[in-house]
Amino acid sequence: MHLGPDLSVEFAGIKLPNPTILASGILGVSAEIMIRASRAGEGAVVSKSFNVKGREGYRNPSFIQVPGGYLNALGIPNPGMEEMRDEVETVSKAGVPVIASVFGFDAPEFAAAAEMGQKGGAIAVELNVSCPHVKEVGVEIGQRPQAVAEVTRAVKDRVRIPVFVKLSPNVTDITEVAKAAVSAGADAITAVNTALGMAVDVDSGYPILGGVLGGLSGPALHPIAVRAVYQISRAVNVPIVGVGGIQDWRGAVEMLMVGASAVQIGSAVTTQGLDVFRDVTAGIAKFLELKGLSSVRDIVGTATKHAPTIS
Ligand SMILES: Cc1cc2nc3c(=O)[nH]c(=O)nc-3n(C[C@H](O)[C@H](O)[C@H](O)COP(=O)(O)O)c2cc1C
Numbered sequence: 001m002h003l004g005p006d007l008s009v010e011f012a013g014i015k016l017p018n019p020t021i022l023a024s025g026i027l028g029v030s031a032e033i034m035i036r037a038s039r040a041g042e043g044a045v046v047s048k049s050f051n052v053k054g055r056e057g058y059r060n061p062s063f064i065q066v067p068g069g070y071l072n073a074l075g076i077p078n079p080g081m082e083e084m085r086d087e088v089e090t091v092s093k094a095g096v097p098v099i100a101s102v103f104g105f106d107a108p109e110f111a112a113a114a115e116m117g118q119k120g121g122a123i124a125v126e127l128n129v130s131c132p133h134v135k136e137v138g139v140e141i142g143q144r145p146q147a148v149a150e151v152t153r154a155v156k157d158r159v160r161i162p163v164f165v166k167l168s169p170n171v172t173d174i175t176e177v178a179k180a181a182v183s184a185g186a187d188a189i190t191a192v193n194t195a196l197g198m199a200v201d202v203d204s205g206y207p208i209l210g211g212v213l214g215g216l217s218g219p220a221l222h223p224i225a226v227r228a229v230y231q232i233s234r235a236v237n238v239p240i241v242g243v244g245g246i247q248d249w250r251g252a253v254e255m256l257m258v259g260a261s262a263v264q265i266g267s268a269v270t271t272q273g274l275d276v277f278r279d280v281t282a283g284i285a286k287f288l289e290l291k292g293l294s295s296v297r298d299i300v301g302t303a304t305k306h307a308p309t310i311s
Pocket of ligand 1: 048049070128192193216218219245
């Protein structure tokens with residue numbers, strides 16, 4: 001019997017059947033959709049980000065297509081942590097590994113939401129310190145290494161499950177923020193959230209998005225995300241989850257080669273549907289076979305090792 005290459009990954013205390021994960025927010029808050037997504041073949045799902053009290057979100061349009069990807073300014077709409085715990089629990093009880101994505105206006109709020117995720121059965125919690133379009137949460141924390149450390153420490157003190165810190169590309173030096181998160185106990189880094197962008201309707205002269213500024217995702221974000229993962233992998237010694245503009249197996253392999261232990265896929269689901277997970281996983285397997293490699297872990301960080309040291 002021919003056994004294909006081993007696609008399972010194990011990092012930061014979690015084990016997944018393959019390295020593909022549904023990125024936060026792409027399919028909204030519903031447990032049912034997350035469960036359906038998992039049947040499509042990905043290794044785990046990340047929940048929509050939630051906070052203690054919930055949020056309404058911004059007025060439409062909140063999601064538009066731009067050259068090279070999408071801009072969104074949803075404003076992290078969510079029903080609050082009590083309801084989200086139930087959603088996380090439903091997904092988890094259906095046998096789907098779920099990572100709870102949380103945010104807050106201060107460190108205690110992050111910790112409270114993270115604890116709810118843990119109660120719901122999440123295998124890990126991902127701290128969204130990087131949403132570019134919501135004032136006072138997100139990137140206003142994520143751009144300050146000290147604030148990231150404070151939030152990370154508060155969550156680490158409260159939960160037993162692994163803590164992933166999701167970083168923003170909208171910073172001068174992402175390695176400084178990664179180091180702050182790791183020094184405060186982060187078990188893994190997720191990189192990256194969307195890049196801050198904007199679009200104007202030239203006929204009316206108005207900004208298009210209801211929230212004016214939005215986050216750029218999709219293919220245009222990919223090289224920025226690869227660069228971020230590469231830099232982070234050389235700066236800290238914890239596993240990295242790579243996210244940003246992955247469209248196919250090549251994009252996923254690229255991320256793994258610069259040091260990611262797993263990848264998240266978001267916007268590609270909008271264009272390719274949930275089949276993208278099976279396609280990416282099959283593509284990685286074929287690539288490994290062609291290269292004569294027995295495990296996906298064999299390609300993690302290979303490009304980082306090959307890169308010359310540039311001063
Ligand atoms: C519509 C939409 C909603 C998102 N919501 C969240 C969210 O709630 N929390 C979060 O951490 N990231 C959120 N993101 C960012 C994605 O998880 C991901 O980091 C980003 O889109 C880059 O990956 P991609 O190019 O594969 O989409 C959202 C992205 C989109 C497009």
